[in-house]
Amino acid sequence: MSSILHRDLLESLCPEVVGWEGYTRRADLKIAVVGFGKMGLLHSGIVNLLIPNAVKAIVDKSILITFGISKIFNSVKFYRNLDGMLDEAKPDAVYVTTPTPSHYPIAKHLLERGINYIFIEKPPTTDYETTYQILSRKKSDQHIMVGFQKRFALTFRHAKLLIDSGIIGEVVNVYSYIRSGDILKHTNRFNPLGRGVLLDLGVHLVDLLSSFFKIKRVRQAEYQSMYTRVDDFLRADLETEDCARVSLEATWSDPEYRLPETYIEVQGTHGTLKVTEDYLKVSTSAEHPLLGNKREIALYKPHYYQGIPPVNLADPEYTLENIHFLRCIYEGGEPLTSIENSLSTMRLIDEIYEKAKIRV
């Protein structure tokens, strides 16, 4: 293990894993999932690996899923109707993993039906206004977590700790991107939404940047459509309250990216920090105790995820995100990526789209 990543630091970067078994020992916990696509399958799989058979009910409108898949998945009850599921299964918590336009009506309904713990896959809704609408309908004992799982990646958490500690001095300039090769053929899937890669994928980057820096305004933004009628590529320049420049790019049409990658490079007055889901590299002008009294460090995923997370399905941050949600249910706390904390991200998304003048 790299000497600077001692147990105490890892536990402070990842408080979810401290005593995680306690949060997952609720044998009576009943979880429901609305939308059994890729993300529904992922979250319910992780939850069941953490707490065997916690997922009791799945709602999906597809006949193929409710009829065909239900014949294979015997431990879960499938429904085509949300109310029917709520009446019968009486879940303690509900995951909403349907396509984005349906998040708002489903979340609204779940709040009205008195569900106290709701997890909504990102983006929470299509824009700031509807995100705010969900928030305004929530009672004080109801909690909504948004699936911004990048905030649970230990590399990003470590990066934030180091930036906040002033290791690289004052932030001067930030270059960032999120890229994937998911959309390399024409598709109409996203056209009805009127928003493309920035909302679907770029929202992760915007959320991370919002958590790292105090963004004051959008200086300019532009987009390109390649395979859809919405933004397949988007570039924006932002400015922080301290007048640092932040540039961001989002694309889902880069064939070189087999898997999505988020990259943030921060130039400060005393050094540079580069971070992705996979690594953290820091280079400074002076040795620092937080860098193990060195001027440079390069840490990769295997340095962070040693025995963490306790179960593995897809990237580790998904499991940490789910443990975090279970911890909130167990302790009654507010999630790190609560709907309240997501408002600033959604406001910034709106501002970037407004600046880019996207018309579908």
Added chain:
Amino acid sequence: MVREILLGDNPFIGVSHLAQEKAREEKKNLPTVRSRAAVIEAAVEGGVTGFTFSTHALNYELLQYMLDNHPVTLQALNYYILTPYAQSYVRQANLFGTAGLAKSLLRDIVLENPAGVLSALFTLDFDKIAGLFISREARPYLKILPKERVKAILLHEVLTELIIAFDLADLLQELKKYIETRLGVGFGVETRNIHRLRSFLDEHSLSVEYVMTPLNPLGYQMGVREEAEDSVKALSSRGAKIIAVNILASGACTLEESTAYLSRLKQYIYAVAFGTSKPDRAKANAQHLRSHLE
């Protein structure tokens, strides 16, 4: 005692579990089919006895090339096929949605084996369709490779973890039966949750012939390391053949550190896999692993 040293395919298809950046760099300089064949030849010289690979198109190209140009080596190796190649389906799901992907897969399976699908539908035995799906993925490779040398078809970890998570014992049984009896090949699973796998198998009194799982000194991709090691011992003692993968923790530890760690467990490990795109390293690593673990 470790019985086999296997060559893995990740560097051949541009996969790195260390960083996507590294994978992209490697992909730009992806070895040609001739260079990949040279890596296999060198690995065999070093003592490698098998090749474990995903059902990726580049591996099909490689094995076809081996059949045409290196038939003796092709005949000499054992094969462990990992399927399905999950990433290609993730991409399709992003484009067409999950229901769209499921429909398109079902259509392909129906076109290929209408009688099998009809039988599954009439008997409401939907687990059988999963067997047809695996068969569809593996069949092109089974046509190229010498049958007696294909030791196992292993389920990709994503499929295994979902089977464990949703307690799909019937599905696992059906897949095992299909692969062992219909395809005439050994059956195995790849998992990053061996501790959960062990509980699942115990609970349902099931067994699998092969279990492929990460084993490295850092505990990377292993879950809680002590639990993983206990499960390796327990499953091995019950006859499962353990195949150790990601032994270098994606490059974060050295071969020496890895062999020192694996030596402690070598009586429970059947095979150890490593990957490289360089012939010299393939030979040297194979020799090193053989001398320390066999």
